[in-house]
Amino acid sequence: MMLREELTKMNERNLQSYPGYALRRAANAMIGDLAKRLEAHGTRVVDATALLLIADNPGTTSSAIGRSLDIQRANMVPLLKRLEDAGLIERKPIDGKSLGLFMTAHGEKQLAEIRATIDAFEAELIARIPAKHRDHLLPALNALWR
Amino acid sequence: MMLREELTKMNERNLQSYPGYALRRAANAMIGDLAKRLEAHGTRVVDATALLLIADNPGTTSSAIGRSLDIQRANMVPLLKRLEDAGLIERKPIDGKSLGLFMTAHGEKQLAEIRATIDAFEAELIARIPAKHRDHLLPALNALWR
DNA sequence: GAATTTTGCTATAGCCTATAACAAAGATGG
DNA sequence: CCATCTTTGTTATAGGCTATAGCAAAATTC
Numbered sequence: 001m002m003l004r005e006e007l008t009k010m011n012e013r014n015l016q017s018y019p020g021y022a023l024r025r026a027a028n029a030m031i032g033d034l035a036k037r038l039e040a041h042g043t044r045v046v047d048a049t050a051l052l053l054i055a056d057n058p059g060t061t062s063s064a065i066g067r068s069l070d071i072q073r074a075n076m077v078p079l080l081k082r083l084e085d086a087g088l089i090e091r092k093p094i095d096g097k098s099l100g101l102f103m104t105a106h107g108e109k110q111l112a113e114i115r116a117t118i119d120a121f122e123a124e125l126i127a128r129i130p131a132k133h134r135d136h137l138l139p140a141l142n143a144l145w146r
Numbered sequence: 147m148m149l150r151e152e153l154t155k156m157n158e159r160n161l162q163s164y165p166g167y168a169l170r171r172a173a174n175a176m177i178g179d180l181a182k183r184l185e186a187h188g189t190r191v192v193d194a195t196a197l198l199l200i201a202d203n204p205g206t207t208s209s210a211i212g213r214s215l216d217i218q219r220a221n222m223v224p225l226l227k228r229l230e231d232a233g234l235i236e237r238k239p240i241d242g243k244s245l246g247l248f249m250t251a252h253g254e255k256q257l258a259e260i261r262a263t264i265d266a267f268e269a270e271l272i273a274r275i276p277a278k279h280r281d282h283l284l285p286a287l288n289a290l291w292r
Numbered sequence: 293g294a295a296t297t298t299t300g301c302t303a304t305a306g307c308c309t310a311t312a313a314c315a316a317a318g319a320t321g322g
Numbered sequence: 323c324c325a326t327c328t329t330t331g332t333t334a335t336a337g338g339c340t341a342t343a344g345c346a347a348a349a350t351t352c
Binding site: 010011012014015016018019020021022023024025026027028029030031034045049052053056057060064068070118121122125126128129130132133134136137138139140141142143144145 | 156157158160161162164165166167168169170171172173174175176177180191195198199202203206210214216264267268271272274275276278279280282283284285286287288289290291
């Protein structure tokens with residue numbers, strides 16, 4: 001039928017030549033996939049990322065995490081509340097106003113599973129890239145935001 | 147001072163080795179930059195993308211655009227309303243239930259400026275990538291979502 | 293010690309996406 | 323030709339993430 005013909009032949013040539021478009025689509029697909037996998041652990045991508053930072057930097061603060069991940073201080077509040085409510089982290093005063101962030105035993109255990117999921121995901125992601133392009137992706141991407 | 151020392155030394159090694167993390171950060175930085183530039187034309191990234199598709203596929207439909215860009219039919223409604231309200235596109239019935247999308251003269255004029263902005267943006271984006279990695283980015287990204 | 297900055301937080305609004313449901317029209321298969 | 327999917331465009335609504343403004347208390351700077 002006519003209309004269907006036109007649709008499947010949708011001209012996307014212009015979009016496909018834009019690296020910016022490919023970057024957006026690839027990132028969206030990637031994030032969506034990872035989010036679905038982390039959901040199985042009751043976690044979100046941002047939460048898992050924050051958790052990784054806290055585990056590697058015991059005693060770090062909400063502000064420091066925010067600066068590192070480019071998350072506004074205000075938006076760190078509900079994020080850390082989720083992690084604390086889930087019993088994954090705890091906050092201990094390190095001076096009169098700052099709160100140090102620390103993993104709980106339960107948090108460490110959960111993170112081990114999360115890490116395994118992320119590592120498997122990253123491995124699959126890399127495997128999807130043709131070998132001859134593989135090693136170029138990370139340096140190319142890093143040039144775009146660092 | 148102690149605390150500051152710790153913050154600037156934040157351990158991010160684990161994150162930095164993840165292509166997925168770099169992909170997310172690069173895409174966010176890129177989208178943010180482009181969004182800011184398109185704002186000067188009173189347009190959003192998604193709207194501009196849809197506009198490009200409509201211009202290259204006169205008479206295409208809301209559903210077809212949505213399928214092509216992975217946007218739900220429901221979410222196409224406000225998007226197309228914005229384009230129509232701005233006088234950039236018009237809708238003409240192509241059968242009893244489908245509406246064909248067409249650029250207006252004003253839309254074509256606006257799109258010319260938007261295209262120039264996007265092209266300049268994409269050129270700068272590519273220029274930021276070290277030459278030896280440059281040609282690998284697009285094929286690597288496309289392998290991740292197509 | 294006064295002025296400035298930082299920290300953690302509340303409240304709120306916006307953008308984009310996801311789901312469910314609906315009526316009308318179109319396509320399909322006997 | 324008729325009954326049964328399927329498609330289209332739409333409303334309504336909720337959720338996730340982000341951005342802004344403002345605030346009090348503490349820390350830092352000069």
